[in-house]
Amino acid sequence: MGYWPFWIGGAIGTILPDIDHLIYIFFLNPHELTSQRVNYLIKKKEVARARTLLYETKSERRNMIFHSFVFQVIFMLLTFLIISSSDSVFVYGIVLAFSLHFLVDQFIDLIDNKNLNNWGQLISGGLDYRKSIIYIAASFLLLFLMGLSA
Secondary structure, three states, X not given: OOOXXXXXXXXXXXXXXXXXXXXXXXXXXXXXXXXXXXXXXXXXXXXXXXXXXXXXXXXXXXXXXXXXXXXXHHHHHHHHHHHHHOOOHHHHHHHHHHHHHHHHXXXXXXXHHOOOHHHOOOOOOOOOXXXXXXXXXXXXXXXXXXXXXX
16 A cells, blocks of 8 residues: 555644634634634635735744644644544654644744744743743654654
């Protein structure tokens, strides 16, 4: 059968975390200006422009459901449980890509903003730049090790 189910799962897992932005726009904060602009563009069937606007304004969105430290830690635990108990390479692809998507988003936020403030608070006092680098590096290593065992 090969690895194509893994790659299809990976493609799905890469896209799924972005649903968080749509939840924020349509349900959590539909009154915000960016939310209204995205809704307007979608009604005009200008989906590509709406997607571009979502990407350009991603740093404005805080307190999202999936893009948070709490969700990420819980999902990492679920990823470990799924990888250690499932035989489906399709599911491996989904959970590994889902987790990788968050780590890449955090890395980009750290490079662009020099902090991870949009991700909530992991420890009291927050994460300074150095602790953020350690957190991301440790998370990448953990995900890499889980990927090796898949």
